[in-house]
Amino acid sequence: MHDIRTIRDTPAAFDAALSRRGLAPMSSDLLALDEARRACITAAEAALADRNAASRNVGAAKAKGDDAEFERLRNLVAAKKDEIAALEEESRQKDAALRDALMAIPNLPMDDVPEGRDEADNVEIHRWGTPPALDFTPVEHFDIAGVKPGMDFETAAKISGARFVLLRGAVARIHRALAQFMLDTHTEENGLTEVNSPVMVREDAMLGTGQLPKFGEDSYLTREGYWLIPTSEVTLTNTVAGDMLDEAALPIRLTAHSLCFRSEAGSAGRDTSGMLRQHQFEKVEMVSITHPDHSRAELDRMTACAQGILEKLGLAYRTVVLCTGDMGFGARRTHDIEVWLPGQDKYREISSCSVCGDFQARRMNARFKPEGGGKPDFVHTLNGSGLAVGRCLIAVLENGQQADGSVVLPAVLAPWLGGKLTLTPEGKLV
Numbered sequence: 269m270h271d272i273r274t275i276r277d278t279p280a281a282f283d284a285a286l287s288r289r290g291l292a293p294m295s296s297d298l299l300a301l302d303e304a305r306r307a308c309i310t311a312a313e314a315a316l317a318d319r320n321a322a323s324r325n326v327g328a329a330k331a332k333g334d335d336a337e338f339e340r341l342r343n344l345v346a347a348k349k350d351e352i353a354a355l356e357e358e359s360r361q362k363d364a365a366l367r368d369a370l371m372a373i374p375n376l377p378m379d380d381v382p383e384g385r386d387e388a389d390n391v392e393i394h395r396w397g398t399p400p401a402l403d404f405t406p407v408e409h410f411d412i413a414g415v416k417p418g419m420d421f422e423t424a425a426k427i428s429g430a431r432f433v434l435l436r437g438a439v440a441r442i443h444r445a446l447a448q449f450m451l452d453t454h455t456e457e458n459g460l461t462e463v464n465s466p467v468m469v470r471e472d473a474m475l476g477t478g479q480l481p482k483f484g485e486d487s488y489l490t491r492e493g494y495w496l497i498p499t500s501e502v503t504l505t506n507t508v509a510g511d512m513l514d515e516a517a518l519p520i521r522l523t524a525h526s527l528c529f530r531s532e533a534g535s536a537g538r539d540t541s542g543m544l545r546q547h548q549f550e551k552v553e554m555v556s557i558t559h560p561d562h563s564r565a566e567l568d569r570m571t572a573c574a575q576g577i578l579e580k581l582g583l584a585y586r587t588v589v590l591c592t593g594d595m596g597f598g599a600r601r602t603h604d605i606e607v608w609l610p611g612q613d614k615y616r617e618i619s620s621c622s623v624c625g626d627f628q629a630r631r632m633n634a635r636f637k638p639e640g641g642g643k644p645d646f647v648h649t650l651n652g653s654g655l656a657v658g659r660c661l662i663a664v665l666e667n668g669q670q671a672d673g674s675v676v677l678p679a680v681l682a683p684w685l686g687g688k689l690t691l692t693p694e695g696k697l698v
Contacts, residue, residue: 279299289374294369301369304362305363311355323345326345375600375624390591395586406613407669413672414673417439432548438695439665439695445685447552449684454523463504463524465524478627479495483597497529499528499553499653508557514639515637518558519558521555524552524553528548530547543659554621557648559648560645560648562648566623567601570654574621581663585605598622602622605620621653625648626648629646630646634647664678672693
């Protein structure tokens with residue numbers, strides 16, 4: 269959420285930043301709402317002063333026996349009470365309108381974010397590895413012979429409908445091994461603290477990280493009023509909601525492996541084959557809570573953590589900076605990591621790491637106390653996939669596929685697979 273005081277001080281800069289996102293100027297409308305809200309507050313304060321003055325004089329008029337003045341003042345006190353109540357209610361309504369307006373505006377891009385309209389304008393900043401040189405025509409993950417026995421879309425559709433999958437046997441074990449490998453790497457090598465968090469949250473948590481109100485149609489709401497998380501960014505970031513942290517506690521670096529749920533309301537017809545885009549999937553998430561001065565460097569650190577997982581797996585990837593037109597709602601700068609998928613003959617997103625500045629912290633009221641004293645300030649938040657487990661499974665299977673339908677798995681997974689690193693054409697681990 270944006271700070272109305274900053275918009276008051278620099279309206280032109282605010283509109284210019286919105287323009288980089290392809291949005292029309294908004295400062296004049298926001299400032300008009302703000303001015304009306306402040307006028308109500310000022311009028312309520314003046315009415316309160318009038319009521320207090322009249323209240324003080326009621327007793328004096330009664331003591332003097334001035335019945336007319338006593339009655340006038342008593343009526344004035346009652347009238348001012350009603351006026352104050354009406355102004356306070358109007359002020360609350362205008363305050364809510366301003367807050368709703370500010371909540372609906374996306375974050376402002378950093379100055380170094382490239383301008384552009386869509387993914388065609390994203391800028392590559394890093395590339396690692398070489399796509400495998402296969403002497404046969406590769407297929408997508410769901411068409412690999414050794415994978416078919418363990419990747420059951422038909423049974424999942426019978427149980428749950430489209431965009432679900434039932435993993436069996438060796439494929440289910442590889443999927444689990446990938447998640448465990450990621451978690452152990454992040455906790456033992458990257459300094460993140462593992463968290464096992466809920467997958468159902470209250471509305472305030474979704475508001476705090478920016479999923480609501482704008483993206484409510486992309487998430488699932490239960491009959492009891494709980495939201496199913498689209499990512500554990502929601503739970504991990506909200507662990508500091510409403511907190512006043514000590515500066516010495518920063519940075520806080522967290523990771524979690526969780527189920528994630530997305531309705532994909534706006535993606536009809538896109539990537540519906542296989543596991544690439546599912547309503548239910550698993551992800552290992554990374555979240556950092558930092559001092560404002562360190563958040564940009566933390567983005568590079570988080571990106572390196574995600575890249576390191578792919579490098580350990582031997583998977584070729586590239587990293588791009590999203591342009592202003594392709595960035596997510598809450599981000600100030602985003603690095604997308606795209607892994608090579610031989611079956612599609614292209615790089616596809618497997619991680620997205622973003623710095624949000626104080627955008628989420630303002631919504632959650634998450635602050636810290638400076639060590640040397642001074643006014644509390646909002647923390648900065650970051651989030652990133654480390655990695656999407658299902659997409660990582662796709663990449664491992666497609667990059668390791670052999671001409672006979674078997675799959676050679678990355679050696680780094682051996683401790684989590686009992687040393688078995690080949691998926692046979694019959695779907696067995698050996």
